[in-house]
Amino acid sequence: xNSPASVIPFERSLRELAPQVLGVVARRFRDFSSAEDAVQExxxxxxxxxxxxxxxxxxxxxxxxVASRRMTDMVRSEIARRERETAMTTVEEPAIEAKxxxxxxxxxxxDPEDSLVLLFMCCHPALSASSAIALTLRAVGGLxxxxxxxxxxxxxxTMAQRISRAKQSIKASNVGFRLxxxxxxxxxxxxxLRVLYLIFSEGYASSIGAQLQRLDLAREAIRLTxxxxxxxxxxxxxxxxxxxxxxxxARRTARAGPxxxxxxxxxxxxxxxxxxxxxxGTQLLTLALSKGAVGLYQLQAAIAAVHDEAARAQDTDWxxxxxxxxxxxRVSPNPMVTLNQAVAAAMVHGPARGLELLQPLDNDDRLSxxxxxxxxxxxxxxxxxxxxxxxxxxxxxxxxTTSLPEQNYLIAQAARLEEARDKPTxxxx
Amino acid sequence: xxxxxxMNAKKSxxxxxxxxxxxxxxxxxxxxxxxxxxxxxxxxxxxxEGLSWPHEAKLVxxxxxxxxxxxxxxxxxxxxxxxYWIIDVEGPEQAYGIAARLSQGRGTEGRTGSMSVEVRQVLxxxxxxxx
Amino acid sequence: xxxxxxMSGTKAxxxGYQAWPQSDRDTHMQTLRDLVKDLTETGEFVAxxxxxxxxEAKVVRGEKNGLxxxxxxxxxxxxxxxxYWIVDVATxxxxxxxxxxxxxxxxxGGIPTNMPIEVRQFAAG
Numbered sequence: 001x002n003s004p005a006s007v008i009p010f011e012r013s014l015r016e017l018a019p020q021v022l023g024v025v026a027r028r029f030r031d032f033s034s035a036e037d038a039v040q041e042x043x044x045x046x047x048x049x050x051x052x053x054x055x056x057x058x059x060x061x062x063x064x065x066v067a068s069r070r071m072t073d074m075v076r077s078e079i080a081r082r083e084r085e086t087a088m089t090t091v092e093e094p095a096i097e098a099k100x101x102x103x104x105x106x107x108x109x110x111d112p113e114d115s116l117v118l119l120f121m122c123c124h125p126a127l128s129a130s131s132a133i134a135l136t137l138r139a140v141g142g143l144x145x146x147x148x149x150x151x152x153x154x155x156x157x158t159m160a161q162r163i164s165r166a167k168q169s170i171k172a173s174n175v176g177f178r179l180x181x182x183x184x185x186x187x188x189x190x191x192x193l194r195v196l197y198l199i200f201s202e203g204y205a206s207s208i209g210a211q212l213q214r215l216d217l218a219r220e221a222i223r224l225t226x227x228x229x230x231x232x233x234x235x236x237x238x239x240x241x242x243x244x245x246x247x248x249x250a251r252r253t254a255r256a257g258p259x260x261x262x263x264x265x266x267x268x269x270x271x272x273x274x275x276x277x278x279x280x281g282t283q284l285l286t287l288a289l290s291k292g293a294v295g296l297y298q299l300q301a302a303i304a305a306v307h308d309e310a311a312r313a314q315d316t317d318w319x320x321x322x323x324x325x326x327x328x329x330r331v332s333p334n335p336m337v338t339l340n341q342a343v344a345a346a347m348v349h350g351p352a353r354g355l356e357l358l359q360p361l362d363n364d365d366r367l368s369x370x371x372x373x374x375x376x377x378x379x380x381x382x383x384x385x386x387x388x389x390x391x392x393x394x395x396x397x398x399x400x401t402t403s404l405p406e407q408n409y410l411i412a413q414a415a416r417l418e419e420a421r422d423k424p425t426x427x428x429x
Numbered sequence: 430x431x432x433x434x435x436m437n438a439k440k441s442x443x444x445x446x447x448x449x450x451x452x453x454x455x456x457x458x459x460x461x462x463x464x465x466x467x468x469x470x471x472x473x474x475x476x477x478e479g480l481s482w483p484h485e486a487k488l489v490x491x492x493x494x495x496x497x498x499x500x501x502x503x504x505x506x507x508x509x510x511x512x513y514w515i516i517d518v519e520g521p522e523q524a525y526g527i528a529a530r531l532s533q534g535r536g537t538e539g540r541t542g543s544m545s546v547e548v549r550q551v552l553x554x555x556x557x558x559x560x
Numbered sequence: 561x562x563x564x565x566x567m568s569g570t571k572a573x574x575x576g577y578q579a580w581p582q583s584d585r586d587t588h589m590q591t592l593r594d595l596v597k598d599l600t601e602t603g604e605f606v607a608x609x610x611x612x613x614x615x616e617a618k619v620v621r622g623e624k625n626g627l628x629x630x631x632x633x634x635x636x637x638x639x640x641x642x643x644y645w646i647v648d649v650a651t652x653x654x655x656x657x658x659x660x661x662x663x664x665x666x667x668x669g670g671i672p673t674n675m676p677i678e679v680r681q682f683a684a685g
Contacts, residue, residue: 128519154475154517162472205555262556395578399613404552411578411585418579433611479683480564487679489659491672497660510566510680521616528620529628545621547633550612
């Protein structure tokens, strides 16, 4: 018996249901890769049929049934193909003969542990970052290929292929559908966190500009990380990542102007910051720190928290931020940390000190592009009052960036300083 | 990261291409097709287009009332865009590698020396968090 | 019929643009945003892209020992592609009119840039 369809809300429930259905079907047939395809097809069937026929009474059971049927079809045609190829006369029994059992489908609940299995499977270290991100969004996030393709501005067919190849890699690595042992989980957790954080960053970076119709990847990342936190309550690093996401996301509205212009931290309208997210992020951070986790994400979250607690830019506790960057440099030294530390050092000890800190970066090969170095130098030269050098470096940075909003921002800074330089001093004030 | 791979050629190159043997022309078309397919299969393809030949190319400027003023005269040395591919890859090294395969692999008989491919990154509408 | 409308410039030209007063740059960008809006309404807009600056650009010519042979390409005076628009229009004249609008976008002091736009049709099929 079906209820009348309400079109929009069911998309959200599909997103929640899809990973649960995948957990059940993958476990039942012991085949993640094919199950993932089967679940995709079941989702597409739901998108086609439910608006017309109404949402089924038990949507999850419906999806499990349709996906299981698809799996059985795939298994049968694989057997038939092999028979044709090898002229076998004996019939091989498939791993699971999926006799349709309506009761079983209704009662089928995913083992909560299987969410973890899915998460670890998709964030497999063998996969490239973009593959892991795409696969995680689909299999764990329950997003459609079209939604993911749209979020990354590639054709749907390309995204489908990317995910397909990711699954082939996983299949080839012969990872069974099981939870990694605790030791392995500990070792692989950083990869999982990195994938989740990359999804967030992609979403946050693209929240500039009029892209409102696109999928909110930042929100998706936060949702996935919350689920991960529930699944792995002992792993405090997850709380740190979530804290960092919330404390960063809180500033999202304030960082872009109406035409997509970038507004730097010190110029943002702080009344637009999301106080609830800041509160939750701070709480999570305190929890993580109290349990002794002082890792990469916790430190970055702490820095974000210090920024977020300043009512005005001039109230920012820069000495604390500088101390945190020094800690961060010890935990995870890299050029980006040094760049940010230089800014903090300039705020505490003056721009000359900041510029000193930047010098080693000139020869640092890890900096894939030196445009950021130029941008920070420009800012520091401006603080120092050396407008000529500042303009030069702003222009250099503008030439090297690959982000249009950033390029516009940097050009505008250079122009602003040039105008300040060129203003004739009035003879008669 | 999105990159555009551009094939440029002078008018004389287009004219020379028109005089290739049928075999070489077919091999070239086949290569371009399989190259595009490879990009699609590996999940990096974003777009590709071939442009029509430059004898119809126009340069347009706005006139005093904003009306278009067209001109079809270009210097002999001008390089015209013949076609492009846009790809989405992990980083510049992948882009250069793909460009090298495109440049090298025309696979036509008796045609040594590779054609040059210009590689440029496409600016994104994102901010860039540098992670 | 799809057309690509291409804008090229030299390093000097790009520096010139960067030196415009901010308000003139804002007006210029707003004009182009309005054009995207208009063309989206008529269904003629397909895409527009800007290309990253010349610093990162490479020309690749073949492979040697499995590695691409690259060359940085932009001598000071050379023109390079800054960006393009792709439009889907009924006639070539319509493509020229659109190119004219891009070319007429105001520059410093509100005066149209009259930048030349190269117009090329996509090959059929």
